[in-house]
Amino acid sequence: MTQPKIPVHSAATLVKASIAASALAAVVLTTCILPAEYGIDPTGAGSALGLTVLSEAQAAPQQEVLLAQPQFDRGSKAQRQDQVSISIPAGKGLEYKLLMDQYAHLEYEWQTNGTPLYFDFHGEPEGDTTGYFESFAITTSDRMKGSLTTPFAGSHGWYWKNRSGKPVEVTLTIKGSYTIKG
Numbered sequence: 001m002t003q004p005k006i007p008v009h010s011a012a013t014l015v016k017a018s019i020a021a022s023a024l025a026a027v028v029l030t031t032c033i034l035p036a037e038y039g040i041d042p043t044g045a046g047s048a049l050g051l052t053v054l055s056e057a058q059a060a061p062q063q064e065v066l067l068a069q070p071q072f073d074r075g076s077k078a079q080r081q082d083q084v085s086i087s088i089p090a091g092k093g094l095e096y097k098l099l100m101d102q103y104a105h106l107e108y109e110w111q112t113n114g115t116p117l118y119f120d121f122h123g124e125p126e127g128d129t130t131g132y133f134e135s136f137a138i139t140t141s142d143r144m145k146g147s148l149t150t151p152f153a154g155s156h157g158w159y160w161k162n163r164s165g166k167p168v169e170v171t172l173t174i175k176g177s178y179t180i181k182g
Contacts (some may be wrong), residue, residue: 029158081175088117088170090161097157098178100150106176111143115156118161119144126154155181 056128088094100106100123119161121137136148150156156178162168 060172079177083173086170088160088168090165093161095179097155099181100156100178102153104150104177107147108174109145110170110172112168114142114144115164116140120159123156124154125152
């Protein structure tokens with residue numbers, strides 16, 4: 001029986017591959033990571049690609065505002081934190097939306113009493129009349145926690161569909177720069 005020949009790479013080939021990988025990592029670091037994370041853009045490529053805006057959004061000073069009755073506030077999009085209870089009727093769907101600027105940051109968490117709901121977390125660009133929307137998460141669950149940096153200004157939020165025979169309460173906790181649309 002003949003043994004299959006397994007290629008063995010020479011030390012020179014491994015050194016060349018390591019040098020190529022290091023060079024590629026250096027290019028990604030200087031053109032993408034430094035501009036996006038730290039606002040350092042030695043090549044100008046980060047600015048051309050729109051990545052420096054991400055570091056500017058992270059560096060902006062933020063003020064936290066707690067509101068007792070957020071569903072009645074239609075004020076500015078300052079940094080805030082809210083918790084709301086939303087009742088989804090049996091066999092029905094409901095949307096809950098926030099108005100947000102481009103590159104605004106949102107942290108969110110929602111949960112039910114254990115009853116799973118179908119949901120679509122999505123955004124619709126401000127002023128768009130074509131019906132376009134972008135989904136960020138679609139699944140069925142009884143809870144979700146995450147964050148979003150909005151890719152465009154507009155309406156962002158959740159559509160929940162209750163496929164059970166009983167109403168389901170959703171407790172939603174949100175923190176970021178937004179105005180509640182409801």
